[in-house]
Amino acid sequence: MSLRMALLTLIAGAPRSGYDIGQEFDGVLTFVWHAKPTQVYPELKRLAAEGLIREQAEGSRGRRPYEITEEGTRALREWLVTTSADHAQRNETVLRSFALWVVSPGEAADFLREELEYHRARLRGLRALRNGLDLRLAPDRAALLGVEAGVRRLEAMVSWAEWAIETVSQWPAPVAEGRA
Amino acid sequence: MSLRMALLTLIAGAPRSGYDIGQEFDGVLTFVWHAKPTQVYPELKRLAAEGLIREQAEGSRGRRPYEITEEGTRALREWLVTTSADHAQRNETVLRSFALWVVSPGEAADFLREELEYHRARLRGLRALRNGLDLRLAPDRAALLGVEAGVRRLEAMVSWAEWAIETVSQWPAPVAEGRA
DNA sequence: CCAACCATGTAACCCGTTACATGATTGT
DNA sequence: ACAATCATGTAACGGGTTACATGGTTGG
Secondary structure (H helix, E strand, C coil): CCHHHHHHHHHHHCCECHHHHHHHHHCHHHHCCCCCHHHHHHHHHHHHHCCCEEECCCCHHHCCCEEECHHHHHHHHHHHHHCCCCCCCCCHHHHHHHCHHHCCHHHHHHHHHHHHHHHHHHHHHHHHHHHCCCCCCHHHHHHHHHHHHHHHHHHHHHHHHHHHHHHHHCCCCCCCCCCC | CCHHHHHHHHHHHCCECHHHHHHHHHCHHHHCCCCCHHHHHHHHHHHHHCCCEEECCCCHHHCCCEEECHHHHHHHHHHHHHCCCCCCCCCHHHHHHHCHHHCCHHHHHHHHHHHHHHHHHHHHHHHHHHHCCCCCCHHHHHHHHHHHHHHHHHHHHHHHHHHHHHHHCCCCCCCCCCCC
């Protein structure tokens, strides 16, 4: 239900096209929100039809950038102050770690090393992005909040993965154990 | 696509009914995976029809606990070693923080304080759960990995929220600023 | 001129949520 | 007996993904 709010948030910060948004969803924003182009484009049309965003002059290569309207800003503000955040999440890395006792310690360690590498790489990317923010601008000051949350969570995941690799290396040899 | 794997993971650790699983999804597992009872029950039936889990003798009050079969364990193991984790996530707390520049600093701080309280409470719950694990059991040793990831992520979110409250208190007064 | 990429879209399907429904058990 | 909670389910709807389709622009 808040794909539209994600779109409004991005467009409020600066005008963007569906393609721009798709790039961001694929990249730095995967840990915040994500959607496929096939979902983004129709939703942008709907937001425009409802007057929350407005199509700007068509850019090069058929780009269709949108800017937020006053009504859009009002809707965004309303969402922020009158509703509270949904905290339900899905995290496949952590889900899988709950199941690691069914595979060999070696396979468990392989998985954890792969996760460690992934999170390290993403952390590098986010830190670079953080350095590129221009804190004189209000939208970038808010973006810093979001990016900083991502950085801290990734740091947590990196240190967790390091700890987990060490931990599974000390698991006792798998002698046919019963379940709890 | 991996609701079924979430169910297999839980049932592999110990036999569980749909209701048990629903309680866990509502509680400590909200940060890992979640699903409503209306999705869980039919999926359990499907898993049973495919022979990955097996219904145990019906318990009191019409409980229908399931246990994992050898084929189910094999499927779980296969999933773990042959596919890699999907890292796409949705985090509404972080999404909202990207938009905080459109509301007043006071409203932004209200939001952040609410998030801080939420994450602190959940952290207390997870730490308690961690203390209840029996590390002589293989499933509990793996559960420790998952719980520890949750604890570290929540600690990161708590310290982030504290930092963010401090940070927005130092934002300049909102003098009609243009967008980037 | 051709390959790679930019940029937007439609249709069908599947996953997940909401609304609704039912009955058994426990505690007061 | 009555309320609260345990426990399982069905049907309809809406959000999200997959597969498919189209044409324009840039660089070699």
